[in-house]
Amino acid sequence: MTTGVTEFTPQLSRNFADTEDSPVRALLDLVSRPGVISFAGGIxxxxxxxxxxxxxxxRASLERPDRSLQYSSSEGELELREILAARLTDEGVPTSSxxxxxxxxxxxxxxLMGQVMIDPGDVILVEDPTYLAALQTFGLSGARFVAVECDDEGMLPDHLESAIAEHGPKLVYLIPSYQNPSGRTMTMSRRRAVADxxxxxxxxLIEDDPYSSLRYSGEALDPICAFEGMAEQTVLLQTLSKSVAPGIRLGWARVPSAIRDALIVAKQAIDLHSSTVDQYAAAHFLAHPENHRSDEEKLRVYGQRCHALARELPRALPEGSRVTTPLGGMFLWAELPEAYDTDALLPYAMREGVGFVPGSSFHVDTSIRNTMRLSFVTNAEDDIVEGVNRLQRAVAAYEAERNLK
Amino acid sequence: MTTGVTEFTPQLSRNFADTEDSPVRALLDLVSRPGVISFAGGIxxxxxxxxxxxxxxxRASLERPDRSLQYSSSEGELELREILAARLTDEGVPTSSxxxxxxxxxxxxxxLMGQVMIDPGDVILVEDPTYLAALQTFGLSGARFVAVECDDEGMLPDHLESAIAEHGPKLVYLIPSYQNPSGRTMTMSRRRAVADxxxxxxxxLIEDDPYSSLRYSGEALDPICAFEGMAEQTVLLQTLSKSVAPGIRLGWARVPSAIRDALIVAKQAIDLHSSTVDQYAAAHFLAHPENHRSDEEKLRVYGQRCHALARELPRALPEGSRVTTPLGGMFLWAELPEAYDTDALLPYAMREGVGFVPGSSFHVDTSIRNTMRLSFVTNAEDDIVEGVNRLQRAVAAYEAERNLK
Incomplete structure (x- = not known):
């Protein structure tokens, strides 16, 4: 038997050897500090x-405890999948459980998509900016990201086509409706051209669709996977987090049959299955839309907050800034003049008691420093006004210290 | 714009290119067929x-909807972690939230441990047999497994020491209490020697501890991480699945500070956080042990079933078979004479309407074919007797067809 003690020094895997604390996590911490008006998280x-x-x-879920408290299948409870399939079919995407x-x-x-599809070095084509946790997660699988040029209607089909020819990507990742972080919405004609x-x-295609239930103006838009033939080559991701409540922590993927088995094996390895209690509760909730009370009011209030922030924000930002006004979702996006660095601005904002997310984490090219994301859903209009006042003071202090004005 | 359609043929990542359907998943399907008496899953x-x-x-969780329906932190709700920390501290493992x-x-x-610790080719030392989903999950991270010799008291310290010297493993994976699948329990003196x-x-060390609440005889046993200095180099995994209900789908890891941040980043990438509704419900449940009614009865009945299966099973198995009688947990393990192949036996059993798990999936050397795992917790004693009758007929049919008798 060995005596003496060898010091314990764990050697992490290469993917995690240089773990940096995540921006999203830091943000969720930020949000919870008392007195801070946070435009940071999508809460x-x-x-x-x-x-x-x-x-x-x-209550209904726990009326069937032999089911709802028991192990489930990795693909999820049939009852929930049937309700979701019927909804998707109604919405123009014929779907079976x-x-x-x-x-x-x-x-x-x-x-799951990162694990099942991506080998180190594989290319994923993305919008720029795009959802930072997608960049982070696919990055852990070793993906390389190539940003395809976008205009106000979404990704440019010609650029997409030449990027596919040049990079032979494993997949394309898009958030067509009320994009996070840009707030941009891809028009129907653009969706059709991209699908072509x-x-x-x-x-x-990975079509990430968390926000489509949060529409404040304009027409309802079909997902890209509703176009002919696209369902077989699209993974459509949806969730209860924005439409019902994030704490229930349920989403679903509509997947092509060619990758279904692999995804189920990956899902099983990750957590066997999602909470059965939550799944039966979600099935009951979705099966009884007549009991839903808050949806219309929520859309009305979120829409007002969106406009309030879009109206107030410009006075806080330097001349030459651009601010989006989204048709839905949770986020406004602001582009400041190039001399401004929003990572450097954030500590000034925190000193004034207001939070936002610097845009750098959302860019493939993280050297872009003059953008920021602001959520308008969490705060009442008065707080939005006060938050912008604070941001205005923060920008002024930043400009003074940097001689930017 | 391109015309013509290129056929869509997804190319999976190397880890998933040859996805085989998982044995556990097939088992969970098996269990649910009407009329089948299943000894297969740990249900x-x-x-x-x-x-x-x-x-x-x-109900208590949903009385605080602003918390329980909201996003949580990736490490989990503080209230739940504090209760779990107090329990672990009481049980001899000083723990903070x-x-x-x-x-x-x-x-x-x-x-999470596979992602954070394992690079392809890294060695994990395991008991043989060991939990098949651990082999599967660590296998997806590219781990190589080396089985360390065990006796009835658990892993042999001298063999462990020489295996560490020979292979320089990233970690050791053990299920010290009521092991899955062998039913074996590591004695206190062996735990101490292994800790040394x-x-x-x-x-x-990854100390997987799902079953310790299911003790039918003998003394309570300290986890290995309770020995001096071991908490800093052990990840202790526990769960509500066996002690409360698997459908709630909550577990927890007690982790050394050196790898905590990396695990939280990995957790965030995987699912942001676990269901907040379930977390507050779990916190309330664990904080009110005075409301728990079924624990004693469950232990009494499970213990009886364990003995019933251990008593009945030998008549179904060929001469020369060995059957364990566990002190706790969910599983019996049987070793048949080498001429018997339990993978080949399973279809005979299914024809008779009885299920078990062939042992090959639990062995590092999957060419070992003469073992099987049987769970005793799901079925009442009458069904256990009838299940063994069916198994007896299946073995007889198998022997007749293979001229084994």
Missing amino acids: PDATYFDVDAIRDAY DDLLVTTGSQQGLT VLRATGTM | PDATYFDVDAIRDAY DDLLVTTGSQQGLT VLRATGTM
Whole structure:
């Protein structure tokens, strides 16, 4: 038997050897500090959780404890998948329960796709900016990202086509509706043109669709996977987080049959299955839309907040800044003049008691430093006004110290 | 714009290119077929779910919808971690809430450890047989497994020491209490000796502990991480699945501070966080042990079933078979004479309407074919007797067709 003690020094895997603390995590911490007005996270306003209907749903779930408290299958409870399949079919995407995989939030759909599809060095084509946790998660699988040029209507089909030809990507990742972080929405004609390119080139699409239920103006838009032939080459990710409540932590993926088995094996390895209690509660909630009370009011209030922030924000930002006004979702995006560095601005904002997310984490090229994301859903209009006042003081202090004015 | 359509043929990542359907998943399917008596899965008997206390717990969770329906932190709700930390401290493992990470079942703890610690080719030392989903999950991270010799008291310290010297493993994976699948329990003196080797060599331990609440005889046993200095180099995985209900799908990992941040980043990438509703329900349930009704009865009944299966099983198996009688947990393990192939036996069993798990999936050397795992927790004693009758007929048919008798 060896005596003496060898000091314990764990050697992490290469992917995690240089773990940096995540920006999203830091943000969620930020949000919770008392007195801070945070535009940082995409945190729904709890006022509009449909609490009574959700309580009913959990009560119903626990009325069948032999099912709801038991192990589930990795693909998810059939009852929930059938309800989701019927909804998707109604919305123009013919879907059977076999096409669906229940996930622990749609974030897990990204992880599963990274594991099942991506080898180190594989290229993923993305919008720029794009969802930072997608970059982070696919990055852990070793993906390389190539940004395809976009205009206000979304990704440019010609650029997409030439990027596919040049890079032979494993897949394309898009958030067509009320994009995070840009707030941009891809028009129907643009969706069709993008679908044509993807179909013609046999390129897989991840269509991330967390926000489509949060529409404040304009027409409802079909997902790209609703276009002819696209369902077979698209993984559509949806979630309860924005439409019902994030704490329930359920999402789902509509997946092509060619990758279904692999995704189920990956799902099983990750967590066996998602909470069965939550799955039966979600099935009951979705099956009883007549009990939902808050949806219309939530959309009205979120829409007002969106306009309030879009109206107030410009006075805080330097001349030459651009601010989006989204048709839905949770986020405004601001582009400041190039001399401004929003990572450097953030500490000034925190000193004034206001939070936002510097845009650098959302860019493939993280050297871009003059953008920022602001969520308008969490705060009431008065707080939005006060938050912008604070941001205005922060920008002024930053400019003074940097001689920017 | 390209015309013509390229056929869509997804190219999976190397890890998933040859996805085989998982044995566990096939088993969970098997279990649910009507009329089948299954000894296959480790499926708790729903009769002993503490349904009233669980309902109270969800009611309490949803009384704070602004918390329980909202996003949580990736490490899990502080309130739950504090309760778990106090329990672990009481049980001899001094723990603060910062040492804990809430997971979506303890299966997720295995995934996180695989991602954070394992590079392709890294060695993990295991018991043989060991938990098949651990082999599967670590295998997806590219681990190589080396089986260390065990006797009835657990892993042999001298063999462990020489295996560490020979292979320089990234970590050792053990299930010291009521092991899955062997039913074996590591004695206290063996735990101490193993801890001495691990500490002296600075080797990380994953101590998987799902079953310790299911003890039918003998003394309570300290986990290995309770021995001096071991908490800093052990990841202890525990779960509500066996002690409360698997459908709630919550586990937790007690982790050394050196790898905590990396695990939280990995957890965030996987699913952001586990269900907040479930976390608050779990916190309430664990904080009110006075409401728990079924625990004693469950242990009594499971213990009886364990003895019933151990008593009945030998008549179904060929002469020369060995059957374990565990002190706790969910599983019996049987070793048949070498001429018997339990993978080949399974179809005979299924034809008779009885299920078990062939042992090959639990061995590092999958060419070992003469072992089987049987769970005794799901079925009442009458069904256990009838299940063994069926197995007896299956073995007879198998022997007749193979001229084994």
